[in-house]
Amino acid sequence: MPPTAARTGRCPAAAAKDPTPCEGPHDAATIVDRHGREVAGCVQHCARLLAGLEGARVHPFVPARQALDIYSRARELPPCAWEIGR
Numbered sequence: 001m002p003p004t005a006a007r008t009g010r011c012p013a014a015a016a017k018d019p020t021p022c023e024g025p026h027d028a029a030t031i032v033d034r035h036g037r038e039v040a041g042c043v044q045h046c047a048r049l050l051a052g053l054e055g056a057r058v059h060p061f062v063p064a065r066q067a068l069d070i071y072s073r074a075r076e077l078p079p080c081a082w083e084i085g086r
């Protein structure tokens, strides 16, 4: 686990300003941004990250059922959901 995750107790995909706790394993999925950078995280924070990251996608290695879960959650979320209390 990277030092930042150990310090906050949350997965690396959790935004610093996002107060929500992780849901499930911290490496449940991986998000790839449009520059090809990868961030592993729990389903909850991967969805929230995806919602606010233009051009990002779920890594193709993530199982389809899990990827669909993340995409459908992200669709329901505004970018930076925590800023409006979600």
Ligand SMILES: [Zn+2]
Binding pocket: 010, 011, 012, 013, 014, 021, 022, 023, 026, 041, 042, 043, 044, 045, 046
């Ligand atoms: Zn998380």
